[in-house]
Each structure stands twice: as C-alpha cells, then as structure tokens.
Amino acid sequence: MPDASTTPHAAPVESNGTSPLLDVRDLQVHFPVRSGWLGSNNAVVRAVDGVSFSVGAGETLGLVGESGCGKSTTARAILNLIPPTGGEVYFEGQQIAGLSEAAMRPYRQRLQMIFQDPYASLNPRMTVGRILSEPMRIFRLHDSRRRRLEVLRLLDIVGLNPRFVNRYPHEFSGGQRQRIGVARALAVNPRLIICDEPVSALDVSIQAQVINLLVDLQQQLGLAYLFIAHDLSVVRHISDRVAVMYLGNIVEIAEAQTLYRAPKHPYTQALLSAVPIPDPKVERQRKRIVLEGEVPSPTKVRIGCPFADRCPLADNDCRMSAPPLVGTDHRVACFKA
Amino acid sequence: MTESPRLLEVRDLAVYFKTDEGIVRAVDGVSFDVDRGETLGIVGESGSGKSVTNLAMLGLVPQPPGWVERGAARFRGDDLLKMSERKLCGIRGRRVAMIFQDPMTSLNPFLTIADQMTEMTRLHLGHTRRQALSHAIGMLERVGIASPADRIADYPHQFSGGMRQRVMIAMALSCHPDLLIADEPTTALDVTIQAQILELLQEFQREQDTAIIMITHDLGVIANICHRVNVMYAGKIVEEADVASLFASPRHPYTLGLLSSIPRLDERGAERLTPISGQPPDLANLDNGCSFRARCRYAIERCANEIPELRMVSHGGQAACHVDVAEAAGQEKAHA
Numbered sequence: 001m002p003d004a005s006t007t008p009h010a011a012p013v014e015s016n017g018t019s020p021l022l023d024v025r026d027l028q029v030h031f032p033v034r035s036g037w038l039g040s041n042n043a044v045v046r047a048v049d050g051v052s053f054s055v056g057a058g059e060t061l062g063l064v065g066e067s068g069c070g071k072s073t074t075a076r077a078i079l080n081l082i083p084p085t086g087g088e089v090y091f092e093g094q095q096i097a098g099l100s101e102a103a104m105r106p107y108r109q110r111l112q113m114i115f116q117d118p119y120a121s122l123n124p125r126m127t128v129g130r131i132l133s134e135p136m137r138i139f140r141l142h143d144s145r146r147r148r149l150e151v152l153r154l155l156d157i158v159g160l161n162p163r164f165v166n167r168y169p170h171e172f173s174g175g176q177r178q179r180i181g182v183a184r185a186l187a188v189n190p191r192l193i194i195c196d197e198p199v200s201a202l203d204v205s206i207q208a209q210v211i212n213l214l215v216d217l218q219q220q221l222g223l224a225y226l227f228i229a230h231d232l233s234v235v236r237h238i239s240d241r242v243a244v245m246y247l248g249n250i251v252e253i254a255e256a257q258t259l260y261r262a263p264k265h266p267y268t269q270a271l272l273s274a275v276p277i278p279d280p281k282v283e284r285q286r287k288r289i290v291l292e293g294e295v296p297s298p299t300k301v302r303i304g305c306p307f308a309d310r311c312p313l314a315d316n317d318c319r320m321s322a323p324p325l326v327g328t329d330h331r332v333a334c335f336k337a
Numbered sequence: 338m339t340e341s342p343r344l345l346e347v348r349d350l351a352v353y354f355k356t357d358e359g360i361v362r363a364v365d366g367v368s369f370d371v372d373r374g375e376t377l378g379i380v381g382e383s384g385s386g387k388s389v390t391n392l393a394m395l396g397l398v399p400q401p402p403g404w405v406e407r408g409a410a411r412f413r414g415d416d417l418l419k420m421s422e423r424k425l426c427g428i429r430g431r432r433v434a435m436i437f438q439d440p441m442t443s444l445n446p447f448l449t450i451a452d453q454m455t456e457m458t459r460l461h462l463g464h465t466r467r468q469a470l471s472h473a474i475g476m477l478e479r480v481g482i483a484s485p486a487d488r489i490a491d492y493p494h495q496f497s498g499g500m501r502q503r504v505m506i507a508m509a510l511s512c513h514p515d516l517l518i519a520d521e522p523t524t525a526l527d528v529t530i531q532a533q534i535l536e537l538l539q540e541f542q543r544e545q546d547t548a549i550i551m552i553t554h555d556l557g558v559i560a561n562i563c564h565r566v567n568v569m570y571a572g573k574i575v576e577e578a579d580v581a582s583l584f585a586s587p588r589h590p591y592t593l594g595l596l597s598s599i600p601r602l603d604e605r606g607a608e609r610l611t612p613i614s615g616q617p618p619d620l621a622n623l624d625n626g627c628s629f630r631a632r633c634r635y636a637i638e639r640c641a642n643e644i645p646e647l648r649m650v651s652h653g654g655q656a657a658c659h660v661d662v663a664e665a666a667g668q669e670k671a672h673a
Binding site for chain 1: 382383497498499500527528529530531532533535536554555556557558559560561580581584585594595596598599600601602603605608609610611612613614616617632
C-alpha cells in the first residue's frame with residue numbers, strides 16, 4: 001500500500017538524488033491455508049511480512065536466512081512469479097509489483113534470475129544453443145544469424161566450449177549446467193540478476209568456479225545481483241551489503257564486512273556463531289550461541305518481535321510490540337541492540 | 338594375537354559397480370582404522386566413494402549392480418564382509434549404527450515413531466514392548482524432543498526436518514552402538530540446527546565412548562568435531578592425517594585445493610577464490626596414472642604413468658602424491 005507521502009508509480013528518491021535500481025518497499029506475501037475439518041480454519045502464512053530494501057546499480061546485496069524465512073518467496077514476489085499481497089517494488093524507478101504478465105514482460109529483459117537446481121531449470125529437450133537463443137527470440141533481439149553468434153559468444157564468456165552448442169543438458173555436469181543457466185540469464189543483457197542459491201547444489205571444488213564467474217561478469221558488465229543463499233561464508237565473499245531474514249522479516253541489514261564483524265541482532269549473532277569454520281585452531285576457541293528450539297510456525301499470529309520466542313535477550317517489551325528496522329547504514333530491528 | 342583387536346580395521350576395500358559405461362571403481366583399495374571414542378572424518382566430493390565405503394561394510398551396497406571386489410573390514414576382529422547375513426544382522430543396528438542425510442526417506446512414513454524405535458531394541462536387546470517403549474521415550478528426551486511421551490505416537494511427517502534427524506539419532510543410539518556411521522547427517526539442516534545436532538553427537542560420544550565416522554563434504558564440520566580425517570578422491574584415500582595437521586599443512590594437492598577454494602566466514606579473503614579447475618574424472622575410465630593429475634597444478638610426468646601410493650609424510654599422516662606439495666607451494670610463493 002503506498003503511504004500518503006509518495007504518489008503511486010513515482011520513483012522513490014535516494015538522498016543523493018538518484019533512485020536505486022531496485023527498491024522494495026514493505027513487500028508482503030501472505031498465503032491462505034486451510035486446515036481443520038473441511039478447511040474450517042482459515043489461517044494465513046505470512047511468508048514475507050513487510051520487507052524493504054534496495055539494490056543499487058552494479059551492487060550485490062546478499063539475502064540470508066534459514067529455510068522457510070521467506071528469502072526465496074521475496075525473490076519470486078519481486079519478479080511477480082508469486083503475486084505480492086502488499087507493498088511496492090520499484091525497478092528502474094517504475095512500480096512493477098502486481099503488474100499483469102504482459103505489462104511485466106518488458107521488465108523481465110532487464111531483471112533475470114538464476115535458479116538453484118541446474119538439473120531442473122534447463123529444458124532437457126532443448127539443445128544448449130536453443131536454450132540460449134530462446135530468450136533473445138522472445139524479446140525479438142537480433143536477427144537469427146546474429147543470435148547464433150551471440151550464443152557462441154555467451155558460451156565463451158561463461159567458460160564453456162562453443163563446440164558444445166548442439167549438446168543437451170544431460171551431457172553436462174552440474175557446474176557446467178549452472179554456467180548454462182548464467183549464460184541464459186545474460187542472453188538478454190539484464191541489469192539485475194536474482195540468484196537463488198546458485199551454488200548450493202554444486203560440489204565445493206566447483207562452487208568456487210561459479211562464484212568467480214559471477215564476480216568477473218559483474219565487473220565486466222556492471223551487473224547488480226540479489227544473491228540469495230543459506231551459506232553465510234559464500235555470501236560474505238560475494239556481497240557488498242547483506243540482509244538477514246527471519247520469519248518473513250528483515251532483522252538486520254548492513255555493509256557486509258560490518259555485519260560479519262559486528263552483528264547487532266541476536267539472531268544474526270547466533271546464526272554467525274553456528275557456522276563451523278574450516279580451521280580446527282579457530283574452531284576450538286569459538287563460543288557458539290546454540291539457539292533453543294526451532295523457528296515458530298509462520299501461521300502463528302504474533303504481535304511482538306518474531307524472534308522473541310528463541311531470543312536470549314527477550315523481555316516483556318519484545319513480546320508486546322515488534323521492533324522496527326532502524327538506523328542509517330547499519331539497520332537493525334531489535335529493542336536490545 | 339595377544340592384544341585386543343581394534344574396533345574397526347578396513348584393509349584394501351574395493352567396491353565396483355557394473356554400469357552401461359563399463360565397470361565403475363567406486364572404491365578402489367581403501368584402508369583405515371577407527372578406535373573407540375574417536376571421530377574419523379571422511380571428506381570428498383560427490384562420487385568420491387565416501388558413502389559407498391561405509392555402505393559396503395554393512396552389506397548395504399545393492400547387488401547387482403555393485404559388488405565387493407576385494408578387501409576386509411574387521412570389526413573387533415571379525416570380518417564384516419565375510420560374515421553370514423544372520424550374524425551381520427546382529428551387528429548392524431546393535432553394534433554399528435548408521436544415520437543418513439535425509440531423515441524423511443530413512444524413516445518409514447507409514448509407521449509411528451514408537452513402532453520404528455521399539456522394533457530395534459526388542460530385536461537386539463530383547464526388550465518387552467513396555468520396556469522398549471519407555472526406553473524409546475527416554476532416548477527421545479535425551480535428544481531434546483519436548484513431551485516425548487506424547488510425540489512418540491506421531492508419524493514422521495508430523496516432525497520438522499531437525500526433529501526427524503534427532504529421532505534418527507535417538508534410534509541409532511538406542512542400542513548403545515560401539516560405532517556410529519553418520520553420512521552427511523546435517524547437510525539438509527539449517528546451520529543453527531546443525532550446531533545443535535553436532536553438539537548432541539559429541540555429548541553422546543563423551544558419555545558412551547562411541548566411535549563416529551563422519552561422512553561430509555563440509556570442511557567446517559570436519560574442523561568442528563573430527564579427530565582424524567581421510568580425504569577421498571575418485572575412490573581412493575589421497576590424504577590421511579589428524580585434523581590439526583591436515584588443515585595446517587595439507588600435503589595432497591586436492592586437499593590444498595579444497596581448502597583454498599572455500600570462502601571463510603571469519604575472513605574477508607581475497608577478491609577471487611582459487612578454484613580447482615576442471616571436473617572430477619569418469620570412474621569407468623581411469624588409467625594408470627594419478628586420477629587427480631588433470632586438475633592438478635603440480636602434476637609432473639611421472640603422475641601420468643604411475644598411480645601414487647599412500648606414504649608417510651612429515652605431518653605424521655599419509656598422502657598419495659609424487660610431488661612434495663609443501664615444497665612446490667613454497668617455491669611458487671618465492672617466485673611470485
């Protein structure tokens with residue numbers, strides 16, 4: 001819902017006068033679920049419950065959190081793959097949340113996505129050449145001869161041999177398939193790529209190859225990434241800024257080095273302390289904050305802080321009202337921080 | 338033999354599979370030991386043979402297409418690979434227990450937790466139904482399941498992923514096994530839940546002196562709970578050492594490559610990671626050279642003609658490499 005201070009469809013303006021490439025404002029995705037006898041209980045899953053952030057041109061924003069925290073749903077809602085139930089999404093200054101498929105299409109050229117599973121996200125009946133030329137054909141880019149050349153160029157820039165153009169996805173390894181996924185996203189010259197767990201299905205030795213590829217492409221092409229992952233070490237490596245989600249909310253967002261060095265939210269602190277570090281010397285001396293219990297159900301109606309049930313610092317205030325995300329560069333949603 | 342045999346002694350184990358592409362040497366001559374109360378980590382990428390090694394010991398490799406080509410796996414002196422199925426049944430689940438990566442597919446969705454947990458102790462420990470039930474409730478309580486007496490009548494789908502893995506651990510440990518084989522037990526779980534599960538395993542180990550074989554691809558998990566580590570590549574152990582030496586001075590190029598290809602949470606690190614180039618080899622088409630040489634930056638001519646054997650190296654463990662990696666890496670630095 002636009003608030004009174006901004007007119008609909010107007011680009012929100014940053015303090016320096018330029019608008020960010022992507023600006024997400026109070027995004028909400030609520031799913032109705034039926035349960036009980038013949039669906040008599042109508043509950044609502046608040047998968048994304050009022051999320052706001054922005055991504056600048058050429059920037060990488062990491063989005064982290066545990067399974068079910070709403071990070072993938074956020075990505076899909078930005079792309080209108082799941083219609084948001086509230087809030088606004090500005091891309092290049094235009095409001096795109098809730099647009100019809102036809103109205104959304106021109107934006108899809110500049111707003112692409114790379115998926116987690118390199119096995120499920122490529123059509124097994126299409127050759128690599130076809131997979132890569134399809135997006136250009138849909139957006140009517142280039143004539144067919146030029147498209148064929150583009151396909152070869154794309155294969156080359158993602159580090160695959162252009163001779164592979166007539167092969168099918170099953171002839172490639174997981175890492176190579178993920179390179180094809182990257183090439184497909186690049187085919188239409190996007191400005192922002194949403195990467196949803198792009199390396200988590202890959203072996204450790206192959207992960208680094210794909211991460212380096214994404215970093216190189218960003219530098220060459222000035223791409224912006226919204227990089228969603230549960231691997232906090234990978235996110236630190238690749239991100240300029242990082243947002244931490246818990247139960248449909250962003251609880252902390254800051255410049256990456258600041259967030260990892262001095263996390264302020266108790267959840268971020270626990271999350272970072274839980275990641276084992278591949279160095280026995282360091283590992284022996286670390287103090288781990290082991291959280292009690294598990295993430296509560298997102299259907300539960302809650303008035304206080306989403307983390308209050310598991311938080312070692314929570315008191316009555318935390319259970320009575322939800323802390324807003326406050327701060328300038330390092331923003332945190334916690335009364336105790 | 339006068340001294341008591343080791344808990345587990347694996348010697349020259351080889352497990353092959355027949356496939357359309359030819360014979361795949363999934364595990365090819367693997368030897369290692371495990372003692373009471375210690376945690377041995379087995380690390381390697383998918384297809385390196387780390388799971389098959391352990392499945393083979395318990396007679397769980399599907400035959401056909403697979404078979405144990407040669408070798409021995411002596412558990413307290415008795416070779417598991419030559420044992421009758423009946424005798425093996427008395428060990429599997431009782432003295433050697435296993436937990437798997439995906440707790441949903443390893444629990445039977447049609448049976449309650451009570452049915453599945455009591456079956457084990459009634460069979461192996463001769464519990465009556467009532468004894469078995471109270472033992473199972475006690476185990477669930479130990480692994481941190483709230484109100485276990487009520488939850489035990491539930492079906493697996495009524496538990497979350499982390500809770501199911503706790504149930505698996507409770508089940509695996511309910512006969513107080515001497516050896517627990519944990520195959521990627523925390524890979525499907527979130528990090529905060531992983532921390533809880535690793536803590537739990539260590540607690541049980543301290544209490545009951547259980548030996549653990551921890552199979553994982555996560556070097557952080559290895560550093561966190563293991564005492565010794567086997568690094569596997571293409572069906573072979575390529576390096577073996579105590580955990581501190583392995584991380585401080587890796588002596589096989591693959592181990593070195595793994596360690597430098599992962600970003601670390603506690604370091605800003607370099608702009609670029611140093612990946613291992615190329616792909617793992619096709620296990621159906623291995624030749625008479627080192628299987629890592631195509632991806633290895635230190636490879637020499639000898640690597641193409643002679644498979645390197647594991648030999649003692651200065652960190653006290655063993656590595657299978659013709660090149661002195663520490664020296665080669667040092668020279669590289671000097672040139673840079």
